[in-house]
Amino acid sequence: MYLLRRLQIKTFYLPVLLFLLSACSANTSPGGDAIQVSFNTENNIFLSGHVFGEGNTAVILSHMDTGDQSNWWPFARTLRDKGYKVLTYDFRGFRDSFGEAALDSSYEDLNAAIDYFVDQNVSKIVLIGAGIGGTASLRVGNHPSVVGVVTLSSSPIVGALNVVDDIPAIKAPKMFLAAEEDTFNVRSTDVFLQMSGDPKERHIMKGAEQGTNMLIGPSGPSAKGLIIDFLRRNTQ
Template sequence: MKIKTPIPRFWPGAARRAVPLAFAAAATLVLLATACGSSDSGSGSDVLFQAEDGLVIHGRVFGNGAPGVVLSHMLNGDQGDWTTFAETLAVRGFSVLTFDFRGHGKSGGGKEVGIADTDMSAALRFMRVRLNRPNVFLIGASMGGTAALKVASREEVLGVVSLSAPVSIRGLSALLDVERVASAKLFVAAEGDGKAASDAQRLFDLAGDPKQLEIVGGGRHGTDLLKGGDADRVRGLILDFLEQYRVGL
């Protein structure tokens, strides 16, 4: 099932304007990244950056093109879930950042889902300040999608892709945020994935234009939508969305 509102070929938003950053936060971010450097881990380069509360977040950078893309994983997953797709985006000329939410993968702390958006905000700052990519897309799977919508409600981005994002999960809610996301939005979920399809529909209904809803077959969730089943279709939807809104950059 496809529901799509009219989307202009050129969206006069973040593609041409970067969000101002707080000097102190930016300075801390750059100093940490410079001190830690990066190491080649075979696929991408490992990086470290700080969340607002000082927690160190582990990430990985792929490619050196523009614009930037930040990929965020599901609850109980890690950034490795995105590696194959990150490599695909890098080949297509994007700079890509994956990262482990706190309490996941190599990042420290506990699984504080209710503040997952603060980790994603830190990833966005890293992309803009350290990688010098002011124009950025946010893509999130499940919990990561909810966090992406919250961040996009207060930061100017090129667009947001939400894969199986719940309206709310363990204290993290996009219910009051999604209508404030001014950039283009793509919601994707599988019809057999519990509440995922109905939550995608609800978020789509609350969101303003431009927006697009795609309900695919099967019951895969989050980044698993990129494996088997309708994976080719889902990858195509995301890539088409990114190409549409990178126009003119």
């Protein structure tokens, strides 16, 4: 009887255990048709990423310092379905990427991501970054293969990384997003507008969400629509 009761308990809890394991691993892989990839920085640091979709127009999504590439996966699928080839990746020291976390060097990691696509003969690349990911995107936005730069809740200065002098060199179209209650990053967009040449645009969204959280908050549909429209206009 005791053995039977133990078997019944195990049988009862097995679905629960499987559900918990599934929940814990939900953000370990994007699933679907995403392909896991890796590439190295110039100083040979291994970075991990995923590629969604196919094509000659690519989008590189760079994450915030409070997250990792998984924050971008839902939007990466949206862009894939719009016909773009999308790369999400982790900065060094985050998630599955090697090395010590060094946000001051985030632009070097993004450069490696750009090189990954250039080596595949991708003709057009749009950089989209949240937080430090946007700051890094502004640092390297003058790359000849870059045809657009979008920032979400980004600052011109993060630690020793200062991109104020890099912004004027970006000839590609630029779009800056921030939430109205995120006053610090709203002021940052003032700096971006002041330092940028045309074409440029700024959109202040309702709410206080930062970075990729703007895409899932109350302003999510508007923010995603603005980015998708920016891509359509600048990748034809």
